[in-house]
Amino acid sequence: MSMTETPPRPPATPQAPPRPESRLRRFLDSDIFYSWKRSPVTILATVTALTLILIAILAPWIAPYDPFNPASLNLMDGFTPPVSQGPFSENWFLMGADNQGRDVLSTIMYGSRVSLFVGFMATMFAMVLGVGLGLTAGYNGGMIDAVIMRIADIQLSFPAILIALLIFGVARGMIPASHQESMAIWVLILAIGLSNWAQFARTVRGATMVEREKDYVSAARIMGVHPILILLRHILPNVLGPVLVIGTIGLALAIIEEATLSFLGVGVPPTQPSLGTLIRIGQQYLFSGEWWILFFPAVTLILLALSVNLLGDWLRDALNPKLR
Amino acid sequence: MLAFIIRRLAQSVLVMLFVALIAFVIFRYVGDPITSMVGVETRLEDQEIMRDRLGLNDPVVIQFARFIGNALQGEFGISYRLQQPVTELILSRLPATLELAVASALIALVFGVVLGVFTALRPKSFVTAGIMAASLVGVSLPTFLIGIGLIYVFSVELGWLPSFGRGEVVDLGWWRTGLLTESGLKSIILPAITLSLFQLTLIMRLVRAEMLEVLRTEYIRFARARGLTQRAINFGHALKNTMVPVITITGLQLGSVIAFAIVTETVFQWPGVGSLFITSVQVVDVPVMAAYLMFIALVFVLINLIVDILYYVVDPRLRVDGGASGN
Amino acid sequence: MTEPLLSVRGLTVEFPTRHGILTAVEDITLDIMPGEVLGMVGESGAGKSMTGNAIIGLIEPPGRIARGEILLKGQRIDNLPPDEMRAIRGRRIGMIFQDPLTSLNPLYRISDQLVETIRTHLPMSQEAARKRAIQLLDDVGIPDAARRIDDYPHQFSGGMRQRVVIALALCAEPDLVIADEPTTALDVSVQAQIIDVMKQLCADRGAAILLVTHDMGVIAETANRVAVMYAGRIAEIGPVREVIKDARHPYTAGLMGAIPRLGENLDRLQQIPGAMPRLSSIPQGCAFNPRCPKVFDRCRSHRPSLSQAEVGRQVACWLYDGVTEA
Numbered sequence: 001m002s003m004t005e006t007p008p009r010p011p012a013t014p015q016a017p018p019r020p021e022s023r024l025r026r027f028l029d030s031d032i033f034y035s036w037k038r039s040p041v042t043i044l045a046t047v048t049a050l051t052l053i054l055i056a057i058l059a060p061w062i063a064p065y066d067p068f069n070p071a072s073l074n075l076m077d078g079f080t081p082p083v084s085q086g087p088f089s090e091n092w093f094l095m096g097a098d099n100q101g102r103d104v105l106s107t108i109m110y111g112s113r114v115s116l117f118v119g120f121m122a123t124m125f126a127m128v129l130g131v132g133l134g135l136t137a138g139y140n141g142g143m144i145d146a147v148i149m150r151i152a153d154i155q156l157s158f159p160a161i162l163i164a165l166l167i168f169g170v171a172r173g174m175i176p177a178s179h180q181e182s183m184a185i186w187v188l189i190l191a192i193g194l195s196n197w198a199q200f201a202r203t204v205r206g207a208t209m210v211e212r213e214k215d216y217v218s219a220a221r222i223m224g225v226h227p228i229l230i231l232l233r234h235i236l237p238n239v240l241g242p243v244l245v246i247g248t249i250g251l252a253l254a255i256i257e258e259a260t261l262s263f264l265g266v267g268v269p270p271t272q273p274s275l276g277t278l279i280r281i282g283q284q285y286l287f288s289g290e291w292w293i294l295f296f297p298a299v300t301l302i303l304l305a306l307s308v309n310l311l312g313d314w315l316r317d318a319l320n321p322k323l324r
Numbered sequence: 325m326l327a328f329i330i331r332r333l334a335q336s337v338l339v340m341l342f343v344a345l346i347a348f349v350i351f352r353y354v355g356d357p358i359t360s361m362v363g364v365e366t367r368l369e370d371q372e373i374m375r376d377r378l379g380l381n382d383p384v385v386i387q388f389a390r391f392i393g394n395a396l397q398g399e400f401g402i403s404y405r406l407q408q409p410v411t412e413l414i415l416s417r418l419p420a421t422l423e424l425a426v427a428s429a430l431i432a433l434v435f436g437v438v439l440g441v442f443t444a445l446r447p448k449s450f451v452t453a454g455i456m457a458a459s460l461v462g463v464s465l466p467t468f469l470i471g472i473g474l475i476y477v478f479s480v481e482l483g484w485l486p487s488f489g490r491g492e493v494v495d496l497g498w499w500r501t502g503l504l505t506e507s508g509l510k511s512i513i514l515p516a517i518t519l520s521l522f523q524l525t526l527i528m529r530l531v532r533a534e535m536l537e538v539l540r541t542e543y544i545r546f547a548r549a550r551g552l553t554q555r556a557i558n559f560g561h562a563l564k565n566t567m568v569p570v571i572t573i574t575g576l577q578l579g580s581v582i583a584f585a586i587v588t589e590t591v592f593q594w595p596g597v598g599s600l601f602i603t604s605v606q607v608v609d610v611p612v613m614a615a616y617l618m619f620i621a622l623v624f625v626l627i628n629l630i631v632d633i634l635y636y637v638v639d640p641r642l643r644v645d646g647g648a649s650g651n
Numbered sequence: 652m653t654e655p656l657l658s659v660r661g662l663t664v665e666f667p668t669r670h671g672i673l674t675a676v677e678d679i680t681l682d683i684m685p686g687e688v689l690g691m692v693g694e695s696g697a698g699k700s701m702t703g704n705a706i707i708g709l710i711e712p713p714g715r716i717a718r719g720e721i722l723l724k725g726q727r728i729d730n731l732p733p734d735e736m737r738a739i740r741g742r743r744i745g746m747i748f749q750d751p752l753t754s755l756n757p758l759y760r761i762s763d764q765l766v767e768t769i770r771t772h773l774p775m776s777q778e779a780a781r782k783r784a785i786q787l788l789d790d791v792g793i794p795d796a797a798r799r800i801d802d803y804p805h806q807f808s809g810g811m812r813q814r815v816v817i818a819l820a821l822c823a824e825p826d827l828v829i830a831d832e833p834t835t836a837l838d839v840s841v842q843a844q845i846i847d848v849m850k851q852l853c854a855d856r857g858a859a860i861l862l863v864t865h866d867m868g869v870i871a872e873t874a875n876r877v878a879v880m881y882a883g884r885i886a887e888i889g890p891v892r893e894v895i896k897d898a899r900h901p902y903t904a905g906l907m908g909a910i911p912r913l914g915e916n917l918d919r920l921q922q923i924p925g926a927m928p929r930l931s932s933i934p935q936g937c938a939f940n941p942r943c944p945k946v947f948d949r950c951r952s953h954r955p956s957l958s959q960a961e962v963g964r965q966v967a968c969w970l971y972d973g974v975t976e977a
Contacts, residue, residue: 162583169605169613173354256466263468264590266605283472298469306464542753548709550768551741561756640803641757
């Protein structure tokens with residue numbers, strides 16, 4: 001299955017439903033917006049992150065070339081330096097061309113798309129799993145709590161990348177060879193997601209245990225409200241703040257993790273290169289002087305990870321001024 | 325003290341059993357051990373005979389017990405890819421990884437503590453703002469990019485340091501070290517720095533946060549009120565109290581360093597355990613994967629144990645109150 | 652009349668915050684005579700601890716002394732360079748903190764903390780300092796001091812730890828000891844002992860005490876004079892007996908009325924209505940005027956300053972304006 005047939009679509013960022021002006025007003029007056037306005041670094045990070053995300057979403061329409069369409073590329077254009085025309089074609093290469101004559105700018109646009117898609121999906125997966133298990137553990141306590149948190153503890157003491165590698169290796173061993181390439185992205189999402197759930201679970205569990213003791217929860221329980229309803233309606237809204245913070249920082253981590261796995265050659269298949277894959281390719285030409293094949297994807301990856309990380313950092317401070 | 329150690333030991337054994345279970349499941353159920361060993365062409369009857377002989381038809385519990393028994397004797401089977409005993413493979417590559425990990429842990433510890441103390445004592449300085457900003461950029465940089473960047477500057481552009489390999493090694497019989505030759509020492513610099521940076525920022529931020537916390541405590545105010553010198557307060561009282569949690573985290577980080585070495589070893593083609601693991605994941609060399617998992621878990625558990633005991637030695641409160649209510 | 656040991660003149664401590672400057676302590680003027688025990692009483696937030704911190708030079712930034720001066724035996728100490736002020740702390744002014752559980756470094760032996768402090772201020776060998784430390788622990792009433800000196804703080808009970816804190820505050824023979832709520836965190840049963848030990852030791856050494864507390868009972872039994880603080884200012888200052896018997900400031904009167912006394916009609920036990928204003932919203936005029944039963948127009952517009960009511964007594968209240976002239 002090729003990329004062009006089913007372009008993976010990064011999920012839209014969740015937004016408040018369009019409501020009357022009052023909600024916008026309230027947001028503009030809030031402390032959070034105030035602290036956002038006050039921090040030039042955060043504004044810059046927001047703009048950078050949104051721009052990169054937008055470029056990734058729109059890649060099929062705004063990329064100068066389709067780097068995966070053999071008809072549009074000429075192998076002889078390989079290694080064309082930046083801001084010049086390919087010697088054997090009409091193609092212009094703003095960021096140069098790679099070893100196969102693909103436009104580096106276009107591969108970056110498509111590559112960000114893969115990186116962001118994997119990052120988003122993996123973070124969502126980790127979030128749903130972690131929040132679910134955290135709520136369960138915190139609300140029920142006892143044996144369930146002990147088992148879940150013990151596993152989370154053990155997992156948290158190992159680096160995520162190691163866990164992801166193991167899961168990836170295991171999944172590879174279990175999936176028949178014929179399906180490996182088409183399943184690779186989902187295996188990657190599974191691996192990264194599974195390696196990051198524990199942080200969510202730990203935070204949500206703590207907050208749940210606090211909320212559970214509050215009077216309104218006891219009242220709801222006595223009135224016979226179903227535990228699932230209590231969890232969703234009363235407890236979940238109270239833990240959303242920290243979850244959002246961990247989710248944002250987790251997204252940056254997931255993007256880095258994906259890039260690392262792809263760089264190690266165990267990530268996405270070569271037919272769907274992510275930023276990490278592009279860097280892996282570019283690294284081979286570091287010594288021979290074709291720096292642009294490595295440089296531009298690397299800068300994009302750094303900008304992406306850094307801006308998302310900065311956003312997460314700011315969000316943490318804004319939602320909880322007491323934390324450093 | 326004894327009760328404390330025994331309790332910790334029991335916990336460690338439990339964790340190891342849990343990890344062993346995962347390793348066993350991987351070892352036994354990922355791929356088919358028989359086809360991996362003899363290939364698919366062998367007749368089914370012969371496969372069945374082998375299966376019986378290897379005990380693959382025994383109850384799972386017995387197989388798991390046998391797996392643990394073998395593991396205790398350092399027996400993890402034969403690598404599918406290299407056709408060598410896995411234990412031998414890991415042991416032969418262990419010195420490279422350990423030397424790299426220890427070197428980078430030292431770098432991380434020394435610079436992390438120094439920078440952390442500095443930034444805590446001079447919170448308003450421009451240098452501090454610069455260091456903090458750099459550390460934030462540092463955690464956003466993937467390790468492999470740092471490695472590539474260092475290679476580009478120091479190997480490609482300046483040509484000062486080698487970009488891959490371990491250099492010349494000296495065989496001490498039981499240990500092949502790269503630390504005794506000039507090329508070996510030169511070779512370890514870049515990978516060690518690369519591997520250390522992430523831990524360095526972590527330790528620095530931890531030291532800074534702990535130190536700021538300690539500097540706000542009453543006993544530091546009381547030390548000031550007694551007219552002790554700034555030096556005695558900062559580097560005696562405050563630093564000693566800061567170091568207690570820092571020891572724990574730093575110790576635990578050593579395990580992470582060994583695991584993180586996977587990436588660094590790949591970038592610098594460092595012939596260690598990490599690069600062995602990566603190739604085994606790429607080709608699904610299950611025995612190596614399972615053994616590496618056990619190995620890393622063992623390292624973590626051992627380090628945890630040592631750190632706990634160290635903690636116990638450093639903090640007098642734990643010594644007397646007894647471990648039961650220790651933390 | 653002898654020269655005061657410590658003179659505070661018009662001391663004002665300010666904290667710049669995002670919402671403007673908060674004045675934690677305003678225009679404090681008081682003297683402490685050698686060997687005297689001056690009590691300082693008031694509700695929490697009245698500025699008593701802040702005054703103590705200002706005297707010993709330990710105001711946490713961004714707080715700062717905005718106006719006024721502090722003189723120790725006639726020498727100004729509020730504007731000394733940090734290292735000279737450090738040499739005064741512990742050596743000439745000692746301080747006892749509120750909570751003995753947190754004021755000792757848990758990772759250092761008692762002996763280390765004592766010897767370190769002694770040798771910082773006095774030219775002594777390790778052995779001599781240790782001998783002195785044992786003597787001090789003995790003085791503050793720690794049984795078997797020679798053996799217990801090498802214990803860690805957590806091996807002592809709260810009361811014993813506060814004795815260690817007193818030994819630490821006194822180990823370089825200061826002329827003045829600032830005791831900031833020295834018994835508040837302790838069990839009621841040992842409070843009196845600790846106060847006794849502290850008072851006795853200071854008396855033996857001729858050291859004066861500034862006793863900061865919210866407990867009027869402790870002041871009544873311990874202090875020679877008392878300063879009553881309200882919203883960062885001194886409301887009234889005078890000899891303890893006279894202030895208790897015949898309070899001039901309506902706030903002091905209210906404070907005394909709130910102490911139950913043996914043999915008195917319980918009807919007289921009363922509370923002052925309302926609460927002390929926050930530093931950010933101190934009313935115009937006298938800070939006490941919204942709660943004062945005797946308030947009149949002038950109190951709402953003009954702030955009274957501390958003035959002589961009679962020999963040895965000063966009060967900041969318009970009720971007594973002109974009494975000195977008359």
